[in-house]
Amino acid sequence: MSEYKxxxxxxxxxxxxxxxxxxxSLRHAKENGEKVAWCSGPVFAFPxxxxxxxxxxxGYSAYAGGRGAAQQLxxxxxxxxxxxxxxxxxxxxxxxxAAMRKxxxxxxxxxxxxxxxxxxxxxxxxxxxxxxGLYRKMGVRVTxxxxxxxxxxxxxxxxxxxxxxxxxxxxxPALEExxxxxxxxxxxxxxxxxxxxxxxxxxxxxxxxxxxxxPWTLWDYGVSIAPVxxxxxxxxxxxxxxxxxxELADRAAKKIAALEPEKSRVYWDGWLPWAFLGKFxxxxxxxxxxxxxxxxxxxxxxxxxxxxTEGDPxxxxxxxxxxxxxxxxxxxxxxxxxxxxNWVEDYKIDGLIMFSSKSCRMWNLGHNDFIAAIERxxxxxxxxxxxxxxxxxxxxxxxxxxRLEALAEMIEARKE
Amino acid sequence: MLYFxxxxxxSLCTKSLILxxxxxxxxTSIKRSGAAYRGAGEDALNxxxxxxxxxxxxLNYIISTGYGRSRIPIxxxxxxxxxxxxxxxxxxxxxxxxxxxxxxxxxxVIEINSKGRVLxxxxxxxxxxxxxxxxxxxxxxLDIDLEQMSELxxxxxxxxxxxxMCTVFAESEVISLFAGGTEKAEIASGIYRAIARRVTGxxxxxxxxxxVTMTGGVAKSKGMxxxxxxxxxxxxxxxxxxxxxxxxxxxxxAKTKFNNx
Numbered sequence: 298m299s300e301y302k303x304x305x306x307x308x309x310x311x312x313x314x315x316x317x318x319x320x321x322s323l324r325h326a327k328e329n330g331e332k333v334a335w336c337s338g339p340v341f342a343f344p345x346x347x348x349x350x351x352x353x354x355x356g357y358s359a360y361a362g363g364r365g366a367a368q369q370l371x372x373x374x375x376x377x378x379x380x381x382x383x384x385x386x387x388x389x390x391x392x393x394x395a396a397m398r399k400x401x402x403x404x405x406x407x408x409x410x411x412x413x414x415x416x417x418x419x420x421x422x423x424x425x426x427x428x429x430g431l432y433r434k435m436g437v438r439v440t441x442x443x444x445x446x447x448x449x450x451x452x453x454x455x456x457x458x459x460x461x462x463x464x465x466x467x468x469x470p471a472l473e474e475x476x477x478x479x480x481x482x483x484x485x486x487x488x489x490x491x492x493x494x495x496x497x498x499x500x501x502x503x504x505x506x507x508x509x510x511x512p513w514t515l516w517d518y519g520v521s522i523a524p525v526x527x528x529x530x531x532x533x534x535x536x537x538x539x540x541x542x543x544e545l546a547d548r549a550a551k552k553i554a555a556l557e558p559e560k561s562r563v564y565w566d567g568w569l570p571w572a573f574l575g576k577f578x579x580x581x582x583x584x585x586x587x588x589x590x591x592x593x594x595x596x597x598x599x600x601x602x603x604x605x606t607e608g609d610p611x612x613x614x615x616x617x618x619x620x621x622x623x624x625x626x627x628x629x630x631x632x633x634x635x636x637x638x639n640w641v642e643d644y645k646i647d648g649l650i651m652f653s654s655k656s657c658r659m660w661n662l663g664h665n666d667f668i669a670a671i672e673r674x675x676x677x678x679x680x681x682x683x684x685x686x687x688x689x690x691x692x693x694x695x696x697x698x699x700r701l702e703a704l705a706e707m708i709e710a711r712k713e
Numbered sequence: 714m715l716y717f718x719x720x721x722x723x724s725l726c727t728k729s730l731i732l733x734x735x736x737x738x739x740x741t742s743i744k745r746s747g748a749a750y751r752g753a754g755e756d757a758l759n760x761x762x763x764x765x766x767x768x769x770x771x772l773n774y775i776i777s778t779g780y781g782r783s784r785i786p787i788x789x790x791x792x793x794x795x796x797x798x799x800x801x802x803x804x805x806x807x808x809x810x811x812x813x814x815x816x817x818x819x820x821x822v823i824e825i826n827s828k829g830r831v832l833x834x835x836x837x838x839x840x841x842x843x844x845x846x847x848x849x850x851x852x853x854x855l856d857i858d859l860e861q862m863s864e865l866x867x868x869x870x871x872x873x874x875x876x877x878m879c880t881v882f883a884e885s886e887v888i889s890l891f892a893g894g895t896e897k898a899e900i901a902s903g904i905y906r907a908i909a910r911r912v913t914g915x916x917x918x919x920x921x922x923x924x925v926t927m928t929g930g931v932a933k934s935k936g937m938x939x940x941x942x943x944x945x946x947x948x949x950x951x952x953x954x955x956x957x958x959x960x961x962x963x964x965x966x967a968k969t970k971f972n973n974x
Contacts, residue, residue: 665918703795710796
C-alpha cells in the first residue's frame with residue numbers, strides 16, 4: 298500500500314462529459330447538415346466563427362489516446378504504409394483516413410467525419426506532410442497557415458503580419474467558399490470574449506499550483522486544457538473554470554493537498570503523455586512526486602488579459618499566438634530557458650522531468666542542455682525519460698519507473 | 714555483529730552481497746535471473762548467506778535493487794541501481810567521480826560526488842545496443858562465449874565497422890561480415906568498438922576530466938574495457954568483481970538506513 302494519498306478533484310471529473318459532447322457533435326455534424334473542418338495548429342477559432350464543427354489534431358489525438366483507442370488507429374495506419382516511428386499524431390489521423398476509406402471498423406466514440414476543409418496550421422514541418430498525406434487519402438480541399446517560430450523579439454512583428462495575411466487572404470476566403478457565406482467577425486469576437494474570461498480564470502487557478510503543498514497538479518490542469526483551447530468559446534468553458542477555481546480555493550483554505558504528503562515538486566517538459574496519464578500518476582504518487590508546471594501546457598493563451606475584444610479579432614488572435622503567446626516563449630532562445638528558471642523559483646520546483654517523445658522531435662531537442670543549465674543556476678537535478686504521447690509500444694514503464702525513482706532519490710539526497 | 718544484505722536483480726543476473734558492520738564483504742553470489750525474479754533473488758541471497766556462513770535471521774537490513782527490485786518481499790526497502798552503483802563505486806574507488814554501468818538491458822553514466830551521491834545520470838534509450846544483452850547476442854552470432862570474444866578481439870589487426878544501432882540488424886551485419894570472409898577477431902573487435910562509440914556518446918559530457926569507474930557484468934569483459942578506455946581516452950577503474958558493485962551499494966545503503974532507524 299502506498300504511503301501517499303491522492304485527492305482527486307471533483308471538478309476534473311466533469312471534463313470527460315464536456316469533451317465527449319464536443320467530439321460527439323463533430324461525429325454527428327454531417328447528419329445535422331453542418332460543415333466540418335479538420336485543423337492542426339491554433340487556428341480552429343476561424344472555422345468555429347463560421348459555425349463549422351472543427352476537429353483539432355493534437356486535441357483529437359489526446360482524446361483518442363485518453364480513451365485507449367489510439368493503438369488501433371496507429372496500427373491501421375502502419376498497415377496502410379506509414380512508418381512505425383513517424384509522428385504518432387499524424388499517423389493516428391492517417392489511420393482514421395485509412396479506416397474511412399477501407400471501411401475498417403473502429404471504436405464509435407473516436408470516429409471522425411470526412412471534412413469539407415483541411416486546415417494545416419503548421420507549427421512543425423511534419424504538419425504540412427500531415428495535410429498532404431490526408432489530402433491524398435481523402436481528396437478534400439486543403440488550406441495552410443504557416444506559423445513559424447520566432448528566434449528574436451524583433452522578428453515577431455513580421456511573423457504576426459505574415460500569419461495575419463495568410464488568415465485574411467487564404468484561410469478566411471477558403472472558409473467563406475466552403476460555407477457559402479461571409480466570414481463572421483462578430484462571432485470570432487464573441488469566441489475571444491469567452492476565451493479571455495476562461496483563460497483569466499485559468500490563470501487564477503495556476504496561482505494555486507504555487508502553493509506548497511499544491512491543491513492540484515499538472516495532470517489536473519492537463520485534463521482541463523480543452524476549455525482554454527479547442528473548446529474555446531463553448532458555453533461550458535467559463536462555468537468549468539469557475540467551479541475549478543472555487544474548489545481550489547476551498548482546498549487551499551482547508552490545506553488539502555493534491556497528494557498527501559507532497560514529498561517533491563517537479564517540472565514537466567514536453568508533451569503530456571495523454572494515453573498514459575494514469576500510469577505516470579500512479580508511479581509518481583508512489584514517490585510522493587507532484588508535477589506542477591511545464592512549457593507545453595503553459596502555451597495556451599498565457600496572457601489572456603491582453604486579448605483585445607474591442608478591436609480587430611483577427612489581429613488580436615494572432616497577437617495571442619505570438620507577442621503574448623507560447624510561440625515566442627517556447628522557441629526564442631533568449632526566452633525559453635529563463636522562463637523555466639523563473640518557474641523553478643515561483644513553483645518551488647525540486648526536480649526536472651524532460652519527456653522525450655520518440656515520435657516527435659519538436660519537443661525533445663536539447664533536453665540534457667536544459668537540465669545542465671538549470672542545475673547550474675537553480676541547483677536542482679533532472680532526468681530525461683523517453684516515451685510517446687499515445688503509442689504504447691514506445692513506452693517502457695520499467696525504464697521510466699527506474700528513472701523517476703532515481704530522480705526522487707537524487708532530490709532526497711540533495712535535501713539531506 | 715550486525716549484518717546487511719544487498720540484492721541486485723538485473724535482467725540477466727541476480728547478485729547478492731553480505732556486509733558486516735565493519736564494512737567487510739563476507740559473502741557474495743551471482744546467479745542467472747531467469748524468468749522468476751523473486752526466486753532468483755531468494756536463491757542469490759541464500760547462496761551469499763551460505764558463503765558468509767550466516768542465516769537469514771542474522772541479517773539486520775536488506776535492500777533490493779535492479780529491475781526486479783520490487784519483486785523481493787524479504788527486502789526492507791528498494792533503491793534504484795543508479796543510487797546503488799554510485800554508492801558501491803565510491804566505496805571501492807573513493808576518487809571516482811563518474812560511473813559507467815553497463816548492465817544486461819541498459820547502460821548508465823552517473824556523476825557522483827565524494828560521498829558517492831548521485832549528482833546526475835543519463836541512460837541509454839529503449840534499445841539493446843550498448844548493453845550486455847547486445848554483447849551476448851553478438852557472441853552468439855560468432856558462436857563463441859564472452860570470454861573467448863574478449864580474447865579474440867585482442868588479436869584483431871584490422872578495424873571493421875559494425876554500424877547498426879539495432880541488435881537485430883547488427884547481428885545481420887556480423888553474419889554478413891563473417892560470410893564475406895572477415896576474421897572473427899576483427900568482428901569481435903568491431904563489436905566492442907561499436908558499443909564503446911554508443912556509450913561514449915552518452916558518457917562524454919559527464920566523464921570528461923573525471924576519474925571513471927566501470928561497473929556491471931560487461932566490465933568483466935577485458936575487450937570492452939579496452940575499447941571503452943581507448944574511445945574515452947581515459948583509464949577506467951574496474952573493481953575485482955565489477956558485477957557486484959550494485960549489490961555492494963545496496964548493502965552499504967542498508968547499513969546507513971539501519972543506523973538511522
